[in-house]
Amino acid sequence: MIFRQLFEPLSSTYTYLLGDEQTGQAILIDPVISSMERDLAELRSLGLRLAYTLDTHIHADHVTAALELKRATGSRIAAPAFDRLACTDVGIEEGKPFELGGIRLQPLHTPGHTDGHFSYLLGERVFTGDALLIEGCGRTDFQNGDTDTLYRSVTEKLFALPDETLVYPAHDYKERFVSSIAQEKLRNPRLGKGKTLEEFREIMAGLKLPYPTFIDYAVPGNRQCGVCPSDLPDNLAGYCRKMSASPQG
Numbered sequence: 001m002i003f004r005q006l007f008e009p010l011s012s013t014y015t016y017l018l019g020d021e022q023t024g025q026a027i028l029i030d031p032v033i034s035s036m037e038r039d040l041a042e043l044r045s046l047g048l049r050l051a052y053t054l055d056t057h058i059h060a061d062h063v064t065a066a067l068e069l070k071r072a073t074g075s076r077i078a079a080p081a082f083d084r085l086a087c088t089d090v091g092i093e094e095g096k097p098f099e100l101g102g103i104r105l106q107p108l109h110t111p112g113h114t115d116g117h118f119s120y121l122l123g124e125r126v127f128t129g130d131a132l133l134i135e136g137c138g139r140t141d142f143q144n145g146d147t148d149t150l151y152r153s154v155t156e157k158l159f160a161l162p163d164e165t166l167v168y169p170a171h172d173y174k175e176r177f178v179s180s181i182a183q184e185k186l187r188n189p190r191l192g193k194g195k196t197l198e199e200f201r202e203i204m205a206g207l208k209l210p211y212p213t214f215i216d217y218a219v220p221g222n223r224q225c226g227v228c229p230s231d232l233p234d235n236l237a238g239y240c241r242k243m244s245a246s247p248q249g
Contacts, residue, residue: 002018003019004017008035011171012173017029019046019048020100034239036068053065059170065226080116110128110129119132127169128158
């Protein structure tokens with residue numbers, strides 16, 4: 001399998017490219033519209049054809065490239081069935097593997113950051129979206145997020161994976177690329193070292209995070225699988241402007 005980790009700097013989003021060498025087909029997990037040309041160039045350089053885009057959840061900090069990539073390449077859109085998006089081609093459900101050639105992803109419903117959030121297990125890797133970050137986790141104060149639910153998703157599903165499982169999150173803000181289940185169980189300040197639900201509630205309640213900059217535009221656009229609004233203010237134009245960025249990982 002071909003694997004690439006790609007970084008979009010404005011929203012600090014990781015996109016993951018999974019390529020099947022036998023069929024020449026690929027999946028992009030959490031593609032970002034402003035980095036679409038970078039992703040297409042990466043696919044071309046590897047001699048791969050994009051078969052699917054796959055989002056972990058309805059994002060609030062960037063617009064997915066799913067729809068524009070479908071228009072450009074004929075790829076299909078896969079996303080959690082929970083969200084009932086009319087624009088998706090394949091609805092992802094827990095217990096039903098998502099396969100492309102030799103790539104076999106096990107979907108895990110990990111709500112709490114959003115109610116429709118999914119993580120994807122691929123052998124010794126797990127793509128955790130915003131549910132579990134490196135030494136952190138997604139916030140729970142919008143999009144039907146719920147602190148108690150996120151605690152259960154992480155401690156009962158993700159922390160139940162083998163310790164050596166590599167954790168690839170949807171974001172990192174400190175130039176880190178990968179963690180592991182063992183590391184997060186030990187070092188995650190919000191959920192590690194056996195944090196109780198009561199402790200986690202207190203931590204999350206004390207974050208006092210600002211209102212998300214792009215949420216009022218990203219969520220409606222992502223419910224359409226990636227539509228940039230026509231009324232985007234100039235100071236937010238970069239979120240939808242096509243740009244190139246260097247791959248990482």
